[in-house]
Amino acid sequence: xxxxxxxxxxxxxxxxxxxxxxxxxxxxxxxxxxxxxxxxxxxxxxxxxxxxxxxxxxxxxxxxxxxxxxxxxxxxxxxxxxxxxxxxxxxxxxxxxxxxxxxxxxxxxxxxxxxxxxxxxxxxxxxxxxxxxxxxxxxxxxxxxxxxxxxxxxxxxxxxxxxxxxxxxxxxxxxxxxxxxxxxxxxxxxxxxxxxxxxxxxxxxxxxxxxxxxxxxxxxxxxxxxxxxxxxxxxxxxxxxxxxxxxxxxxxxxxxxxxxxxxxxxxxxxxxxxxxxxxxxxxxxxxxxxxxxxxxxxxxxxxxxxxxxxxxxxxxxxxxxxxxxxxxxxxxxxxxxxxxxxxxxxxxxxxxxxxxx
Numbered sequence: 001x002x003x004x005x006x007x008x009x010x011x012x013x014x015x016x017x018x019x020x021x022x023x024x025x026x027x028x029x030x031x032x033x034x035x036x037x038x039x040x041x042x043x044x045x046x047x048x049x050x051x052x053x054x055x056x057x058x059x060x061x062x063x064x065x066x067x068x069x070x071x072x073x074x075x076x077x078x079x080x081x082x083x084x085x086x087x088x089x090x091x092x093x094x095x096x097x098x099x100x101x102x103x104x105x106x107x108x109x110x111x112x113x114x115x116x117x118x119x120x121x122x123x124x125x126x127x128x129x130x131x132x133x134x135x136x137x138x139x140x141x142x143x144x145x146x147x148x149x150x151x152x153x154x155x156x157x158x159x160x161x162x163x164x165x166x167x168x169x170x171x172x173x174x175x176x177x178x179x180x181x182x183x184x185x186x187x188x189x190x191x192x193x194x195x196x197x198x199x200x201x202x203x204x205x206x207x208x209x210x211x212x213x214x215x216x217x218x219x220x221x222x223x224x225x226x227x228x229x230x231x232x233x234x235x236x237x238x239x240x241x242x243x244x245x246x247x248x249x250x251x252x253x254x255x256x257x258x259x260x261x262x263x264x265x266x267x268x269x270x271x272x273x274x275x276x277x278x279x280x281x282x283x284x285x286x287x288x289x290x291x292x293x294x295x296x297x298x299x300x301x302x303x304x305x306x307x308x309x310x311x312x313x314x315x316x317x318x319x320x321x322x323x324x325x326x327x328x329x330x331x332x333x334x335x336x337x338x339x340x341x342x343x344x345x346x347x348x349x350x351x352x353x354x355x356x357x
Contacts, residue, residue: 011023011024011216011236011238012210012214012215012216012238013216014158014184014186014215014216015158016028016058016114016134016135016158017114017134017135019057019114021186021216021238021239022238023216023236023237023238023239024236024275024278024279025275025279026271026272026274026275027218027232027233027237027238027239027240027271028057028058028218028238028239028240029055029056029057029058029239029240029241029242029264029267029268029271030056030057030058030059030060030116030137030239030240030241030242031047031051031054031056031058031059031060031242031244031264032060032220032241032242032243032244033047033051033059033060033061033062033243033244034060034061034062034243034254035062035094035252035253035254036243036244036245036250036252036254036255036258037061038094038251038252039093039094039095041096041100041103041104044061044096044104045103045104045107046246047059047244048104048107048108048111048113049111050244050246050261051111051113051244051261051264052108052111052112052113053261053265054244054261054262054264054265054268055264055265055268055269055272056113056264056268057113057114058113058114058115058116059108059113059114059115059116060116060117060118060137060241061104061116061117061118062094062117062118062120062139063096063101063117063118063119063120063124063127063128064091064094064095064120064121064124065091065095065120065121065123065124065127066088066089066091066092066094066095067123068121068122068123068124069091069120069121069123069124070087070088070091071088074086074087074088074091075087076090098127098130098131101117101127101128101131102131105131105132105133114134114135115133115134116133116134116135116137116160117133117137118136118137118138118139118142119136119148119152120139120142121148122147122148122151125148125151125152125155126151129155133157134157135157135158135159135160136149136152136155136157136158136159136160137160137162137241138152138159138160138161138162139162140162140163140164140165140166140190140192140220141164141165141192143161143162143163143165143166143170143174144165144166144170144174146174146177149174149177149178150181153178153181153182153183158183158184158185158186159178159183159184159185159186160185160186160188160239161174161175161178161185161186161187161188162188162190162220162241163187163188163189163190163209164190164191164192164220165192168212171187171209171213172212172213175187175213175215184215185215186215186216186217186218186238186239187209187213187215187216187217187218188217188218188219188220188239188241189202189203189205189206189209189217189218189219189220190219190220190221190222191222192222193222194222194253194254194256194257195222195223195224195256195257196221196222196223196224196228196257197223198223198225198227198228201219201221201223201228201231203219203228203231203232203235206218206219206232206235206237207235216238216239217237217238217239218232218237218238218239218240218241219232219237219239219240219241220241220242221240221241221242221243222243222254222257223257224243224248224256224257224258224259225259225263226259226263226266226267229242229259229267229270230267230270233267233270233271233274234274236274236278240267240271242258242259242264242267243257243258243259244258244259244260244261244264245258245259245260246260246261247260248260295325296324296325296326297323297324297325298323298325299323299324299325299326299329300321300322300323300324300325300330301321301322301323301324301325301326301327301328301329301350301351302319302320302321302327302328302329302330302332302333302336302350302351303319303320303321303322303327303347303349303350303351304318304319304320304345304346304347304351305317305318305319305320305347306318306347307344307345307346307347308341308344308345308347309341309344310341310342310343310344311340311341312340312341313338313339313340314336314337314338314339314340314341314356315337316333316337319333319336319351322350324350327350327351327352328350328351328352328353336351336356339356339357340356340357341355341356341357342354342355342356342357343355
């Protein structure tokens with residue numbers, strides 16, 4: 001069984017290509033294209049550029065080989081425009097050649113993105129292995145396909161496993177199987193609803209996955225809003241996967257479940273900001289000491305409410321507090337009351353100890 005390295009932050013670690021996965025340093029953000037390219041190679045390349053510009057760490061597609069994965073009995077999950085007579089026709093239209101997939105992977109590398117794609121058949125695994133994917137993302141529907149996962153393990157690389165349709169028993173069984181074969185595995189909380197209502201996202205499950213399995217964990221979100229991603233980032237997840245689209249009005253089965261690239265950019269910026277804050281714990285006493293000069297500007301000291309003449313015996317109603325701090329504080333009022341002034345004190349300056357007899 002592979003030993004999972006554990007960071008000082010308590011996070012389990014793994015590597016995907018040259019990227020260290022450790023939520024303490026920020027989540028590994030995967031922009032999931034899925035079928036949003038609608039079979040257009042040009043759109044697929046455009047998604048790579050947009051994901052890179054938005055600050056993602058990885059771009060992920062889905063690799064479908066219609067003859068190896070589907071039959072004419074396959075039913076549409078989401079009714080589409082009617083241009084595809086059957087779902088098999090749809091999968092056929094989503095296919096790219098090996099050379100086209102290799103071109104997409106090369107483009108991603110040029111834009112400093114990790115290239116990933118979920119395979120849905122042994123033929124898809126072999127195709128992706130041939131172009132050298134560094135990890136295997138397994139969709140929720142394939143989590144139960146041990147034969148397919150075994151083939152991925154044969155080719156090496158971590159398994160990134162979504163759990164949208166899995167019970168705790170299903171998850172434990174597959175984790176044990178993968179680790180028993182010497183493989184590394186990370187788990188994604190996922191709800192296989194498109195789009196996912198916020199009350200079904202299950203951010204709480206991420207922490208439970210970490211406690212039960214002590215391996216890298218993340219969220220695969222289909223809500224079509226940035227809120228689950230931000231909530232999960234606040235939980236210091238290791239990986240985050242979100243569907244992406246140029247506009248939720250675009251054609252396709254997953255656009256309503258996707259973030260726009262503007263939203264993705266906000267999420268990746270939040271990811272970096274959260275990581276910076278986690279890496280920079282504040283010592284409250286030291287922080288206050290560092291702000292001593294600022295404290296003087298913002299706090300107040302005792303001052304007369306009106307001009308007072310020499311010889312006046314001070315009473316509480318004669319005094320108030322005004323900026324700046326650094327003079328006699330309100331806590332010293334009892335030490336001042338009943339004292340006599342040795343000189344005239346105008347209302348526009350602070351009271352000082354040497355003003356008192």
